[in-house]
Amino acid sequence: MGKEVTAVFDIGKTNKKFFLFDKDFQEVHREYKKFKEIEDDDGYPAENLPALQKWLKSLFGAILKSEKYNITAINFSSYGASFVHLDEQGEPVTPLYNYTKPLEQELIDDFYSKYGPEQIFSRTTGSPDSGMLNSGMQLYWLKYEKPEVFKKIKYSLHLPQYLSYVFTGIPLSEYTSIGCHTALWDYEKKDYHDWVYREGMDKILPPIVSAETSINMNYNGKHIKIGVGIHDSSAALLPYVRSIKKPFLLLSTGTWSIALNPFAEGALPNDAAATGCINYMRINGKPIKASRFFLGKEYNHQVMELSKRYKVPSETHRTIDFDIEIYSEIIKDFEPTFSWKFLEGESCPVKTTYPHKSFEVAYHQLMIELVKSQLRYILNSKGNTKITRLYVDGGFTDNPIFLELLSHHLPAMKLRTTDNSLGSALGAAIAISDTELDAKFLKRNYSVKKHVPLIVT
The missing domain is CATH 3.30.420.40 (ATPase, nucleotide binding domain)
Known part of the structure; x- marks a missing residue:
C-alpha cells in the first residue's frame, strides 16, 4: 500500500487545484487546471461546469489507481455565492451562473419592498445588497425571471456541496456555504430568513450538515471518507x-x-x-x-x-x-x-x-x-x-x-x-x-x- 493521504479539490474562479496531504498535513502532490469560460443562457460568462465535472472524476479516478498513494479521504473547498441547480434526475438544469452577473434593479427593489427595509435585512443576514453575490438572490431571480426553469429544480446546491455530490450522489447543504453573504441566513434566529420559507426556497435546499461531516463510501471499489465541502x-x-x-x-x-x-x-x-x-x-x-x-x-x-x-x-x-x-x-x-x-x-x-x-x-x-x-x-x-x-x-x-x-x-x-x-x-x-x-x-x-x-x- 502507498502513503496514506487526504485528497482535496480546491476550486477557485481562475485556478482549479488538486492536492494530496499526508497525515501531518504536509503537501505531497498537487495539480493545477484552468478552463476557458463558456456563455450562460443569457450570453454572460460562466464556469464550464461540464468540463469541471469531467476533470474532477477523471483526475480522481487516475489517482486512485496510483500505487504511490492510498487515498483514505477526500474533501472540497470552493468559492461561494454560486449554486448548481439539479433536476429530478440529478442533472444540472442551468449553467453555473457567475456571481458578477448583474441583476435588474427593479427585481432587487421588488425583493426589498417585500422583505426589507434593506438596512435591517442586511444586518440580520450579514449580507449587504450585492446582487448575485448574495446567492439567495439567484433563487429569487430564477423564480420570477425564469419560472419554467425554476419549476424543474429539485435541489439547489452551493458549489462546494455540488463538488461533493459529484462523488456521493447525496444532496446536502452546509453552514459555511449558507452563511457567506448569501442573504439566506438569519443570524439572529440561527435559521433561514423568513423570506426563504415564504418563497418556498426551503423546499429545494437540502438538509443542513456541519462542514465536519463526512460520508463513508465504497467508491470504485475503495473505502473512502468523503467530505461535504466547505466555503x-x-x-x-x-x-x-x-x-x-x-x-x-x-x-x-x-x-x-x-x-x-x-x-x-x-x-x-x-x-x-x-x-x-x-x-x-x-x-x-x-x-x-x-x-x-x-x-x-x-x-x-x-x-x-x-x-x-x-x-x-x-x-x-x-x-x-x-x-x-x-x-x-x-x-x-x-x-x-x-x-x-x-x-x-x-x-x-x-x-x-x-x-x-x-x-x-x-x-x-x-x-x-x-x-x-x-x-x-x-x-x-x-x-x-x-x-x-x-x-x-x-x-x-x-x-x-x-x-x-x-x-x-x-x-x-x-x-x-x-x-x-x-x-x-x-x-x-x-x-x-x-x-x-x-x-x-x-x-x-x-x-x-x-x-x-x-x-x-
Missing part, C-alpha cells in the same frame, strides 16, 4: 481557529483584503454596507464578522500608473523598503494625492496629482493612503472585541511598507505574518480530520513570522 474563506480560517487559543484577527490580503474576526458577538452594525462589513460562518454555525476592502485591485492599478509616470520598470515597487525619513517628510504636512478607481465610498481627490520628485517617495505616499483606509476596515471587523493579535497572510505579506505602517498604527496588536499558499485546501483537509492541532501547528506549516516594528517618531 473557501471559512476553510482558510479553520487552521487558525483550531490552533490559536487567544482571540485574533486574520487579514487575508490579495485582490480583496478581508479582515476576518471569528470572535465577534452580535449582529452587524447598522452601517454594514458603508463599512464593507459582511458575515461569513464558522463550521459550527457561529458568525465571522468580516470587512472587505478592494486593496489589491486598487494597488495594482495605481502602481502601474506610477510606473508609467516616473518611467520605471513595472516591478520596481517590489524592491522598495520602508524609509523613515521619507515617511516623516510625507506626514509632516500630509495631503492625499491619489484619486481611487476601485475603492468606492473612500474620500479622495477628484484627480491624482504627482507632487513627489521620485517613484520611491510617490510609492510611500500611495502606501500611506492605502493603509489609512485599510485600518478602518480592520477596526470595523474588530469592533468591540478584545483582540491583541493580528495575523496577515496573502500577497501583501511581502510588502515591507504595508506591514510597517500597519504595525505602527496598531501598536496594541501583535502582528504576525504567515506563508499560507495552501490556504483553503489545507483547511478542507483539516475539516474532515480527527486530528487536534496544537499551538505549534502554524509555525510548522505556515512559517509564522513575528513582525517587530521600527520606532517611528
Whole structure:
C-alpha cells in the first residue's frame, strides 16, 4: 500500500487545484487546471461546469489507481455565492451562473419592498445588497425571471456541496456555504430568513450538515471518507481557529483584503454596507464578522500608473523598503494625492496629482493612503472585541511598507505574518480530520513570522 493521504479539490474562479496531504498535513502532490469560460443562457460568462465535472472524476479516478498513494479521504473547498441547480434526475438544469452577473434593479427593489427595509435585512443576514453575490438572490431571480426553469429544480446546491455530490450522489447543504453573504441566513434566529420559507426556497435546499461531516463510501471499489465541502474563506480560517487559543484577527490580503474576526458577538452594525462589513460562518454555525476592502485591485492599478509616470520598470515597487525619513517628510504636512478607481465610498481627490520628485517617495505616499483606509476596515471587523493579535497572510505579506505602517498604527496588536499558499485546501483537509492541532501547528506549516516594528517618531 502507498502513503496514506487526504485528497482535496480546491476550486477557485481562475485556478482549479488538486492536492494530496499526508497525515501531518504536509503537501505531497498537487495539480493545477484552468478552463476557458463558456456563455450562460443569457450570453454572460460562466464556469464550464461540464468540463469541471469531467476533470474532477477523471483526475480522481487516475489517482486512485496510483500505487504511490492510498487515498483514505477526500474533501472540497470552493468559492461561494454560486449554486448548481439539479433536476429530478440529478442533472444540472442551468449553467453555473457567475456571481458578477448583474441583476435588474427593479427585481432587487421588488425583493426589498417585500422583505426589507434593506438596512435591517442586511444586518440580520450579514449580507449587504450585492446582487448575485448574495446567492439567495439567484433563487429569487430564477423564480420570477425564469419560472419554467425554476419549476424543474429539485435541489439547489452551493458549489462546494455540488463538488461533493459529484462523488456521493447525496444532496446536502452546509453552514459555511449558507452563511457567506448569501442573504439566506438569519443570524439572529440561527435559521433561514423568513423570506426563504415564504418563497418556498426551503423546499429545494437540502438538509443542513456541519462542514465536519463526512460520508463513508465504497467508491470504485475503495473505502473512502468523503467530505461535504466547505466555503473557501471559512476553510482558510479553520487552521487558525483550531490552533490559536487567544482571540485574533486574520487579514487575508490579495485582490480583496478581508479582515476576518471569528470572535465577534452580535449582529452587524447598522452601517454594514458603508463599512464593507459582511458575515461569513464558522463550521459550527457561529458568525465571522468580516470587512472587505478592494486593496489589491486598487494597488495594482495605481502602481502601474506610477510606473508609467516616473518611467520605471513595472516591478520596481517590489524592491522598495520602508524609509523613515521619507515617511516623516510625507506626514509632516500630509495631503492625499491619489484619486481611487476601485475603492468606492473612500474620500479622495477628484484627480491624482504627482507632487513627489521620485517613484520611491510617490510609492510611500500611495502606501500611506492605502493603509489609512485599510485600518478602518480592520477596526470595523474588530469592533468591540478584545483582540491583541493580528495575523496577515496573502500577497501583501511581502510588502515591507504595508506591514510597517500597519504595525505602527496598531501598536496594541501583535502582528504576525504567515506563508499560507495552501490556504483553503489545507483547511478542507483539516475539516474532515480527527486530528487536534496544537499551538505549534502554524509555525510548522505556515512559517509564522513575528513582525517587530521600527520606532517611528
